[in-house]
Amino acid sequence: MIRALIADKRILVCAGPGGVGKTTTAAALAALAARSGKKTLVCTIDPAPRLADALGVGGLGPEPRSVPPAACRLLGIPEAGERLWAVRLDTARAFARLVEQQVQDPAMRRRITENVIYRQITTSLTGSQEYAATLALYELAQDESYDLIVLDTPPTANALDFLDAPKRIAAAVASPAIKWFARPPGGGLSFQRLRMGGALVLRRVGKLVGSTFIEDLAAFLVDFQDVLGGFLARAESVDALLRSPQTAFLLVLAPVTAAVDEALYFHGRLQAAGVPVAGFVANRVQPVPGLTDPAALADAIRATGALNGQPEAAVGRAAARLGALGRTFQAIAAGERRALERLAARAPGTPVIRIPLLDHDADNLAELRVVGDSLAAG
Ligand SMILES: Nc1ncnc2c1ncn2[C@@H]1O[C@H](COP(=O)(O)OP(=O)(O)O)[C@@H](O)[C@H]1O
Ligand SMILES: [Mg+2]
Structure with missing residues (x-):
């Protein structure tokens, strides 16, 4: 399934709640x-x-870099040609670049990007982070030399914020108020005009939020x-x-x-929006413990030789404890299996890929390769 996506698509977006x-x-x-x-x-x-x-992207930089050869080797990527970029x-x-592209005059650029309203729209408006990510994606996608672009998404993003973001930003910048000022019926836009009748509402707002708000908005x-x-x-x-x-x-x-319920909700909404989810990736799936039976565990402990020289009772106690622990993990794994079976049943036709919980953080290349193998097998 993942291999088919890799073969057929040009952009893959990994969405989901923070930290997953x-x-x-x-x-x-x-x-x-x-x-x-x-x-x-x-x-x-x-x-x-x-x-x-x-x-190899420890520092922030707007330009993609090819992943160093040593890293590629660890990831099993053929060395000929620079295949992986990050x-x-x-x-x-991302917003600043858009303004740069649209506005020639450096003084005006500065006025816009330093303006409080602009900052609100580009940083605090719901969906602005998501939109910024897609703006950057859009620019990078113009480089035809990439066969595939994989997009990670901001920590708080959900898939819907993502799809709604362009429209929401477009609505914010093209709100009736902004349009009214941008295309006044007869006569150009001016600060004076803003202070006149049409700005009545703004003046009222100004009383509440302070008059510099009006100045900022007007500018x-x-x-x-x-x-x-x-x-x-661009939003379009x-x-x-x-x-x-x-x-x-x-x-x-x-x-x-809870996560399955949320995923099903987004799955439905995305389908309704005409953007079907290509697959679910269930991450940190609890591996099923191999042994839980105390007798079998005792044999296994003896085979390791770890308790050599200890009384037989010590082996028995260790096996009993490990057995109890194993059954706890077995119960957790069974609960997860049921949750994912429900996901698969309620979203038929959308594959569910499982990535196991690793022993520690998946922040090195060997672990990344293990995660990749799980994706490929899914
Ligand atoms: N399967 C896994 N097993 C163990 N740790 C994982 C696994 N997947 C991710 N992690 C770790 O969990 C943390 C959060 O993962 P990350 O990919 O940064 O999540 P997100 O981007 O959704 O916020 C990181 O420290 C990462 O190394
Ligand atoms: Mg992240």
Whole structure:
């Protein structure tokens, strides 16, 4: 299933709630694609420092870098040609770049990017981080030399924020108020006009929030006219890219009941929006313990020789304790299995891939390869 996605798609988006393993999955998936010969770019957001270092993108930088040869070797990627590329997305830079592209005058650029309203729209508005990530994705996707781009998503993102982001930002910058000022019926836009009748509402708001807000808003609206068209056009292009058949979404989730409910909800909503989820990635799945029977465990303990020289009763006690522990983990694993079976049953046709819980953080290359192997096997 994952191999088919790697073969057929150009953009794979790893979405899901914070901390579930999106960055890990994105990196492992990209490495897997590179292993199969695709020139692949992974766009990471806030990678764990060790993972960033391992991929050779420890410092922030807007330009993709090829993953160092030694790292590729550990990931099993053929050395001929630079197959795996990585970039750390700087979401704050993405909007600034858009403004740079739209506005020639450096003074006006500065006025826009330093404006309080602009900052609100680009940092605090729901979906702004998601939109910034897709803006950056859009730009990177223009480079035809990448066969595949894997997009990690911001820590708080859910798949819907992602799809809604272009529209939401477009709605914010093209709200009726902004349009009204941008295209006044007869007469140009001016600070004066803003202070007149049409700005009545704003003046009321001003009483509440302080008059510098009005100044900021006025300045922003005057300058932003120039970028408005570009912002809207870009939002449309980004939206089209996310919904195109060359793009696929993977939902990463924890293998527990609440996460399954949430994943099913997003699955339904995305399907309704015409963007089906290509697959679920259940991460940190509890491996089923091999042995839980005390007699079998005692044999295994003897075979290791770890308790050689200890009384037989010590072996028995250790085996009993390990057995109890094993049964606890068995119960956890069974609960996870039931949750994932429910996911599969309620979303028929959407594959569920399982990645095992590793002994420690998946922030080194050997572990990344294990995660990649699980993805490939899923
Ligand atoms: N299967 C796994 N087993 C063990 N640790 C994991 C696994 N997947 C991810 N991790 C660790 O969990 C932490 C969060 O993963 P990360 O990929 O950064 O999540 P996200 O990007 O969704 O916030 C990281 O420290 C990562 O190394
Ligand atoms: Mg992350």
